[in-house]
Amino acid sequence: MKCLLVAGGTVSRKQLLEMYEQMQHPFTVGVDHGTIVLTEAGIKVDMAIGDFDSVTDSEKDTLKNVEVVEELNPVKDDTDTEHAVRYIAEKNFDEVVLMGCTGTRLDHTMDSIFILKILSEKDINAYILDTNNKIYIRKGMITFNKESLFGKYISILPYSADTLVSEIRGFKYNADNLQLIRESGRGISNELPGESGYIKTDDYIIIMETKD
Numbered sequence: 340m341k342c343l344l345v346a347g348g349t350v351s352r353k354q355l356l357e358m359y360e361q362m363q364h365p366f367t368v369g370v371d372h373g374t375i376v377l378t379e380a381g382i383k384v385d386m387a388i389g390d391f392d393s394v395t396d397s398e399k400d401t402l403k404n405v406e407v408v409e410e411l412n413p414v415k416d417d418t419d420t421e422h423a424v425r426y427i428a429e430k431n432f433d434e435v436v437l438m439g440c441t442g443t444r445l446d447h448t449m450d451s452i453f454i455l456k457i458l459s460e461k462d463i464n465a466y467i468l469d470t471n472n473k474i475y476i477r478k479g480m481i482t483f484n485k486e487s488l489f490g491k492y493i494s495i496l497p498y499s500a501d502t503l504v505s506e507i508r509g510f511k512y513n514a515d516n517l518q519l520i521r522e523s524g525r526g527i528s529n530e531l532p533g534e535s536g537y538i539k540t541d542d543y544i545i546i547m548e549t550k551d
Contacts, residue, residue: 342434344435345367345377346371346447347372349443350373350469359380367382368427370388374394374402385406420451420454421454428458433464436468437455472550473547473548476543480539483538490551492550493529495538497520507536
């Protein structure tokens with residue numbers, strides 16, 4: 340089962356429609372204003388979650404057409420996106436694509452990246468997608484194939500304050516026992532010159548495939 344989650348950040352309608360078709364009509368979750376984004380793109384919303392503080396009164400009429408709506412208290416300890424991700428993590432999805440999780444609100448962008456770990460811990464293939472970036476969190480043996488890369492550059496960042504990457508092979512910059520720390524950009528902007536490569540680590544890392 341596949342799930343497409345759309346939050347209230349920046350979304351390319353063209354990319355959204357392409358992803359929806361590529362996923363062959365997945366279960367859709369609108370997070371707050373993401374519900375409006377899905378509806379305006381002509382995509383049926385299966386579930387809407389949020390406090391809907393960024394939805395106008397006229398737009399709220401859209402919620403009447405959504406079968407399941409979970410309206411959250413705006414005074415809470417988590418974000419709407421985190422609440423939705425925790426809900427999704429308990430379902431039987433094997434792939435989750437999150438859109439509208441990046442944009443001008445860098446606080447929400449960073450938080451959305453960090454909460455990807457909730458899905459990774461459940462062995463769900465989950466990633467944030469926008470027009471320039473594909474972002475995900477993994478550990479273990481992570482393989483890369485050039486033909487399926489989203490962008491030219493591959494960057495890795497530590498999820499925790501101190502992360503050990505035991506091997507990087509097949510890349511422009513290979514390494515053994517690479518210590519990643521937040522104060523250094525040693526894992527930024529690597530490339531895959533050949534057809535394939537891999538990264539091996541027992542720690543969670545943030546991976547970004549970027550186009551420019």
